[in-house]
Structure formats: C-alpha cells, structure tokens
Amino acid sequence: MRLSALTGTFVAACLLAGCAQGTGDSEETSDASFDSSADLSGEVQVMGFGAGDEIATERLELAEEELGEAKVDLVEGDLDIQQFLSSVASGEPPALVYAERSQIGTFASRGAVVPLTDCIEGEGIDTSVFRESALGEVTFDDEVYGIPEFNVVQLTQANADLLEQSGHTVEDVNGSDWAAVLEANKDLMQMQGGDLATIGYDSKLPEFLPLWAKANGADLISEDGRTAQLDDPAVVEALEFAVSVYDAQGGFGEVKALRDSADFFGDGNQFASGSLGAMPMEQWYVSVLNDVSPDAPMAFDTVRDLQGEPLAWASGSAWAIPKGSPNPEAACRMARVMTETDSWMAAAEERVRLREESGGLFTGILTANEEADEAIREMAPTDGDSVWSQAVAAMYEANDHTFAMPANPAGDEFEQAWQDEVNKVLNGQKEPADALADAQEAAQDALDEAWASWDEK
Amino acid sequence: MSTATAPGRRTRPATRRRRGEGGRHQGRVALLFISPWLIGFVVFMAYPVLYTVYLSLTDYDVINDPSFVGLDNYRELMGDEKIRLALRNTFVYTLMSVPAQLAVSLGLALLLQRAGRAAGFFRTAFFLPKMTPPVAVGVLLLMLLNGQNGLLNEFLGWFGINGPNWTTDPAWVKPGLVIMSLWTVGASVIILLAALQEVPEELLDAARVDGAGWWRRLWHVTVPIISPAIYFIVVVDTIASLQSFTEAYTAFFGAGNTTYSNDAALFYAIYLFQQAFEFLHMGYASAMAMLLFVIVMVVTAVQVMLSRRYVHYTGGAR
Numbered sequence: 125m126r127l128s129a130l131t132g133t134f135v136a137a138c139l140l141a142g143c144a145q146g147t148g149d150s151e152e153t154s155d156a157s158f159d160s161s162a163d164l165s166g167e168v169q170v171m172g173f174g175a176g177d178e179i180a181t182e183r184l185e186l187a188e189e190e191l192g193e194a195k196v197d198l199v200e201g202d203l204d205i206q207q208f209l210s211s212v213a214s215g216e217p218p219a220l221v222y223a224e225r226s227q228i229g230t231f232a233s234r235g236a237v238v239p240l241t242d243c244i245e246g247e248g249i250d251t252s253v254f255r256e257s258a259l260g261e262v263t264f265d266d267e268v269y270g271i272p273e274f275n276v277v278q279l280t281q282a283n284a285d286l287l288e289q290s291g292h293t294v295e296d297v298n299g300s301d302w303a304a305v306l307e308a309n310k311d312l313m314q315m316q317g318g319d320l321a322t323i324g325y326d327s328k329l330p331e332f333l334p335l336w337a338k339a340n341g342a343d344l345i346s347e348d349g350r351t352a353q354l355d356d357p358a359v360v361e362a363l364e365f366a367v368s369v370y371d372a373q374g375g376f377g378e379v380k381a382l383r384d385s386a387d388f389f390g391d392g393n394q395f396a397s398g399s400l401g402a403m404p405m406e407q408w409y410v411s412v413l414n415d416v417s418p419d420a421p422m423a424f425d426t427v428r429d430l431q432g433e434p435l436a437w438a439s440g441s442a443w444a445i446p447k448g449s450p451n452p453e454a455a456c457r458m459a460r461v462m463t464e465t466d467s468w469m470a471a472a473e474e475r476v477r478l479r480e481e482s483g484g485l486f487t488g489i490l491t492a493n494e495e496a497d498e499a500i501r502e503m504a505p506t507d508g509d510s511v512w513s514q515a516v517a518a519m520y521e522a523n524d525h526t527f528a529m530p531a532n533p534a535g536d537e538f539e540q541a542w543q544d545e546v547n548k549v550l551n552g553q554k555e556p557a558d559a560l561a562d563a564q565e566a567a568q569d570a571l572d573e574a575w576a577s578w579d580e581k
Numbered sequence: 582m583s584t585a586t587a588p589g590r591r592t593r594p595a596t597r598r599r600r601g602e603g604g605r606h607q608g609r610v611a612l613l614f615i616s617p618w619l620i621g622f623v624v625f626m627a628y629p630v631l632y633t634v635y636l637s638l639t640d641y642d643v644i645n646d647p648s649f650v651g652l653d654n655y656r657e658l659m660g661d662e663k664i665r666l667a668l669r670n671t672f673v674y675t676l677m678s679v680p681a682q683l684a685v686s687l688g689l690a691l692l693l694q695r696a697g698r699a700a701g702f703f704r705t706a707f708f709l710p711k712m713t714p715p716v717a718v719g720v721l722l723l724m725l726l727n728g729q730n731g732l733l734n735e736f737l738g739w740f741g742i743n744g745p746n747w748t749t750d751p752a753w754v755k756p757g758l759v760i761m762s763l764w765t766v767g768a769s770v771i772i773l774l775a776a777l778q779e780v781p782e783e784l785l786d787a788a789r790v791d792g793a794g795w796w797r798r799l800w801h802v803t804v805p806i807i808s809p810a811i812y813f814i815v816v817v818d819t820i821a822s823l824q825s826f827t828e829a830y831t832a833f834f835g836a837g838n839t840t841y842s843n844d845a846a847l848f849y850a851i852y853l854f855q856q857a858f859e860f861l862h863m864g865y866a867s868a869m870a871m872l873l874f875v876i877v878m879v880v881t882a883v884q885v886m887l888s889r890r891y892v893h894y895t896g897g898a899r
Contacts, residue, residue, distance in 0.1 A: 205858060209644060230861070234644045318743075377728070377746045377750045381727060381746045381749045384727055384729075384748065384749070385729040537860050540855070551844060
C-alpha cells in the first residue's frame with residue numbers, strides 16, 4: 125500500500141467524522157439502568173476480542189448464559205483504534221470494546237468511553253478483587269473507565285548451561301546487582317569471526333526502560349499522570365546501564381540483528397540454540413518455551429530491583445463501554461462475567477484438562493483478579509523441582525510486586541517521546557542525559573496539551 | 582419559386598436545431614455514462630480533499646467537534662523537528678530509489694528484449710512480485726536483510742563481503758528499503774519493454790553502420806526514443822516514493838516491532854499516520870497531508886518542466 129490506500133482510510137475517517145459532527149461535545153445522556161438481576165435482550169457487539177483459546181471460550185460461554193436473550197457478536201482481532209473511534213464519531217459504536225489498559229486513559233480523555241461507576245454499582249462488580257496496579261491503569265481522573273483482565277509481567281529468563289559454563293548463576297542476571305549483570309554479560313557473550321554469536325544479556329531496550337528506571341527507584345511519569353519524570357537522574361542512570369550492556373557487545377545494532385534472527389516461537393529459539401544468555405521477558409514466553417523446547421536448559425527468576433526485591437511492570441487488557449453504546453446494560457454484564465473469579469476458575473480448569481490431555485504443563489494464568497490468581501495458583505506447579513515449576517513460582521511472585529503506568533490522556537505520545545530518544549542513544553546519536561532531557565520536554569508538552577484539553581471540558 | 586426558396590430558408594435552421602439537439606443529446610448521454618465516475622469523484626475525492634483542507638485549519642480528534650485554530654497547524658509544522666527528519670528521510674529515499682528502480686527496470690527490459698521465446702515467461706516472472714502484498718514485502722525485508730543470517734548477506738559472503746546490518750544500522754536502513762523496492766519493478770519493466778519494442782530497427786542499423794557501439798546506440802538512439810516511457814516511470818515512481826508507507830511501517834513500526842530505526846525509516850507518510858491514527862491529531866495530520874500535496878505538485882511540476890528539454894516525442898508532439 126502506498127499513500128493512496130492510506131489516504132483512502134483517512135478519507136473514510138474524514139467522511140465518517142464529517143457525518144458525525146456534533147456528537148462529540150454533547151453530554152453523555154445514557155439512561156442505562158444497570159441491574160444484575162435484569163433480563164437482557166438485543167445484541168452485544170464486541171470490538172477487539174477474539175475467542176481464540178479455551179481461556180476466552182470458557183468465559184464467553186458463561187457470559188452468554190448470563191446474558192440470556194442478548195446475543196454476543198464478536199468483531200475479532202485486535203482493537204482497531206481508527207475503526208473504533210470512527211464508529212463512536214459516527215454514532216454507531218459497538219456495545220463493548222476490549223482494549224489495552226494503556227489505551228483507556230486516552231479513550232476516556234477523548235470521551236470515547238464512559239465512566240463505569242453506575243455499571244460497577246448496578247452489576248455488583250467487586251472492584252476490590254482487582255490488582256491495584258491494574259485498576260489504577262484504567263482509572264482516569266478518579267473514575268474507573270475499564271474492567272481489567274490479564275496481567276503481563278516480566279521474569280528473568282536465562283540459559284542455565286551458558287550460565288554454568290561462564291561461572292555464573294541466575295542471581296547474577298536477575299537485575300539486583302547491575303555490576304554483576306555487566307560482568308555476566310561479558311562472560312556469557314560469544315563472538316565468532318568478528319560477529320556476535322551469543323548475546324550475553326539483553327536488557328530489552330527501548331521498551332523496558334520503565335522497568336530499569338523502577339528498579340533504580342524512579343517512575344517515568346508521576347502518579348497522577350500529569351508530570352513526566354524522564355530527566356530524573358535515576359532514569360538517566362538506568363538508561364546508561366541498560367545501554368552499556370549493548371555497548372559491551374558491539375552496539376545495539378549487533379544485538380538486535382542477532383535477536384531478530386532467532387526462531388522466537390519455534391524450537392530454534394534463542395535459548396534452545398544457545399544464542400542468548402539471559403534477558404527479562406514477559407511470562408507468557410515461559411509457556412511458549414515449555415511447549416516448543418521443553419528440554420531447553422532454562423533458569424528463571426523474578427526481575428529484581430537494586431534492593432533485591434522482585435519487580436515487574438504490569439500491563440494487560442480491559443473492557444470498556446463506548447460512548448453511545450447501543451446496549452450498555454448487556455455490555456456491563458458481559459464485562460462482569462468475563463472478569464469474575466468463577467469464570468476464571470472455569471477457564472483455568474479447562475486449560476488444565478487440555479494440558480493434561482496433550483502432556484503439557486499448566487503454567488498458570490495471571491488474571492488481574494487477585495482472588496482468581498490465588499485460586500489458580502493452587503492448580504499450577506509452583507513447588508516442584510523442575511525449572512518450569514520455578515518459572516511459575518517466579519511468575520506469581522512477580523505478579524505480587526507489580527507497578528503500572530498511570531492512566532493519562534497522552535499515552536501513545538508519551539511513550540513515543542521517550543522511545544524516540546532512547547533509540548537515538550542506541551544509535552549513538554545522543555548521550556543518555558541529553559536524550560532524556562529532550563524526551564522530557566516533548567513528553568511534558570504532549571501531557572500539558574492533552575490535560576489542558578481535558579481540564580477545559 | 583418562393584415556395585421553393587422558403588423551405589430552403591427553413592431547412593438551414595432546422596438542420597442546426599437537429600444538430601444542436603443531437604449534440605445536446607450526445608452530451609447528456611456522455612454525462613450519463615461518466616456520471617458514476619463524476620459522482621465517485623465528487624463524493625470520494627473532491628469532498629474529502631476539501632474537507633481535509635478544512636480540517637487542517639482545526640484541532641480535531643475524531644470524537645469531538647473540530648475547533649477552528651486558523652493556521653496554527655501550519656505554524657506548528659514549520660517548527661516540528663520530526664517533520665524535517667521525515668521529509669529528509671523521504672527525499673533521500675526517493676533520490677535513491679527512483680534512479681535505482683529505473684536502472685534495474687531498464688536493465689531487465691533490455692535483457693528481456695533479447696530473451697526471444699522465453700520473454701513471456703520472464704515477463705511474468707518479473708511481474709509476479711508486484712502482486713506481493715506490501716505488508717509481506719515489509720516482513721520479507723526483515724528476513725532477507727537480517728545482518729546475521731539474511732539471504733542478502735549470505736550472498737555477499739560468497740564474494741568475501743561482510744554485509745552490513747541492513748535492518749538495524751541506521752546508515753543502511755534506507756539502502757535496504759531501496760533494495761526491497763526493487764522487488765516490485767515488474768510493472769516498469771513491462772512498460773519499458775513495450776517502449777523498447779517500438780524503437781525503429783533501421784535507426785539502430787544506421788547507428789551500427791556509423792560505427793556506434795552498444796552503449797552509444799543505447800544512449801543516443803534507444804534512450805531518447807523511449808524517453809516518454811522513462812519520463813512516465815520517473816514521475817509515477819517519484820510520487821510513489823514520496824508517499825512510501827507500508828513496507829517501512831511493517832518492518833519498523835508495526836505490531837511486534839520496537840520502534841528502533843525510527844530515525845532512518847520514519848517516512849513522511851508514517852509520521853502522518855502516527856499523528857492521525859495513533860495520537861489522534863487529525864487537524865495536524867490534515868495540514869501534513871496538504872503539505873505533502875504541495876510538495877508532490879512542486880516536484881511533479883519541476884519534472885514536467887525538465888521533460889520539455891529531455892523527453893522526445895515521435896512526430897514532434899510534446
């Protein structure tokens with residue numbers, strides 16, 4: 125596609141928007157009456173959710189039972205923001221959307237989704253069971269705009285054979301001692317004919333800067349989501365450390381090229397092929413590794429801060445009701461059933477059954493619902509001798525020590541601002557302090573502009 | 582007699598009326614036939630373009646009503662460092678890709694001309710990649726041009742050349758994208774092949790008799806004669822290059838990729854897309870679209886002016 129197709133899309137959006145002028149600034153006049161005992165009817169069109177596995181289908185079946193006469197219609201695939209916003213602008217939104225939690229603040233600030241206070245009260249959704257960080261990520265200006273589900277956290281994942289050969293242990297690469305990480309990095313990395321053949325340690329920049337900053341005691345953004353803190357010396361120090369890991373290996377370009385060449389989801393993955401020593405990585409990759417290379421020599425631990433405490437940067441999904449939803453009552457009930465403890469338990473039991481059938485291992489599910497997490501934790505092997513049990517145990521430990529980015533109205537711009545500048549450091553164009561000072565300015569401008577628009581409403 | 586002349590006087594206006602009626606009728610029929618296009622043009626081109634001009638003067642986030650901000654978006658454009666970066670990337674890519682695509686297309690077309698009966702097969706073979714979805718080309722780019730185990734570097738290795746990291750070294754990202762753009766030169770090859778087949782053999786024979794070698798015949802006879810086709814390809818490829826989006830977006834900005842190499846692969850259309858659909862700055866993106874429109878117009882106008890000097894049409898027509 126050249127720009128012609130892009131223009132077509134743009135034009136379509138303009139047309140829709142043109143037709144929908146005037147919908148935006150009007151007050152939300154929903155007369156929805158949320159009641160968990162009410163009989164429901166009509167259709168619940170859901171955008172962004174796919175029933176791709178048993179975790180989805182089991183919960184969906186339960187939701188459909190609870191919805192009674194109301195029928196669910198899934199628009200599968202990841203949420204297409206343009207399609208969603210255009211549908212809201214044109215006055216024909218879906219009843220319910222399934223989005224990344226980091227998007228909820230932006231949607232809320234634009235008036236694309238509605239506060240869920242009435243929905244939560246009417247349907248009796250127990251918000252106390254949700255993880256604080258997950259609920260915080262969907263709470264914008266003191267109002268809850270999304271019902272959270274799933275939690276994505278990071279673990280230290282390492283090749284045990286390479287660690288042993290280099291005289292190190294997983295404790296050396298769990299992040300609790302940056303000097304130890306750098307030392308292990310040098311010992312683990314291998315060169316062949318002038319090229320990098322084994323990555324010693326991959327600090328996963330640019331995307332994991334928030335994790336390294338938090339490990340050093342700093343947040344990229346203030347708790348209220350209004351102030352960028354990218355030029356905090358602790359953030360600069362974190363970036364310097366994470367970049368130095370690459371510098372010791374010939375630069376980020378070398379590491380990235382080798383990283384990209386791995387058969388990431390196959391049995392030739394970087395751990396099975398011995399082309400990576402260690403890295404922080406999301407917990408779902410444990411399940412992938414267990415599935416495709418169960419005999420890979422793995423070692424797991426949580427990622428730790430400089431005090432040695434477990435640490436993870438949590439993200440996940442959330443259910444939200446669009447402005448103008450044609451069936452908010454049914455949408456709210458669906459969000460409730462999909463995220464309540466009993467539904468998660470049913471889904472987990474089905475997964476355990478299927479894994480037993482196929483001879484695989486149940487590696488747990490992080491639901492963002494603490495009650496469900498605790499119950500499911502009992503079903504997962506966290507106390508066995510195998511490395512996979514250790515992985516699951518580490519995953520649950522990480523899940524208990526998470527932080528999240530607060531909801532803000534300029535989420536994408538904020539992220540783009542610091543990622544652009546981190547890339548310049550990785551390219552060798554800028555020094556970390558200069559780059560983060562520039563990122564601070566760009567990010568704060570974006571936040572100020574977005575908050576000003578919101579505050580004026 | 583008077584009766585004889587009277588009808589004659591009456592005949593002329595009647596004929597004119599018939600012709601006039603016929604002309605109007607034909608006009609109405611013509612309008613009827615082209616009306617689907619006209620309606621499509623007004624609804625899908627003219628109105629959206631005018632609406633984009635209007636949006637470029639507003640602050641608009643898709644959900645809320647546009648608010649008029651005058652020329653603020655254009656003023657912001659002038660001070661936006663990323664606009665300059667994106668334009669520079671786009672121009673550099675265009676300056677590399679258009680000549681490269683033309684040279685490769687012409688080379689392949691010249692080879693095809695000599696392919697004899699096999700020309701049909703090769704013509705199809707060269708054109709087939711054009712059918713590849715650009716998203717797939719973006720993914721292919723990452724695989725073929727990987728600095729560690731990509732096919733291109735494997736190939737270069739046979740000649741003892743240690744290939745660069747095409748996808749991660751900012752200095753090599755644009756050349757890598759240019760190489761991938763050669764994947765789809767099939768259409769240009771077909772156009773140039775058709776033009777080559779129109780070159781009069783007697784002119785080439787005359788040049789041979791005068792002692793001109795292959796290169797002089799190509800440069801002084803063939804190229805001037807096929808210059809209209811070359812001109813067409815240059816104009817079309819330039820516009821396409823200035824609007825490059827999908828391959829670079831898929832490779833460096835799409836889902837699953839980090840934004841590394843932003844600096845090198847951030848084309849204007851990608852930044853426009855980000856502003857419109859990621860940051861929801863539709864007004865600003867509309868101003869960017871208008872700027873791109875002006876740039877394309879200016880570049881094309883320069884090419885048209887240059888064509889008067891360098892493009893030779895047979896029969897004296899220009």
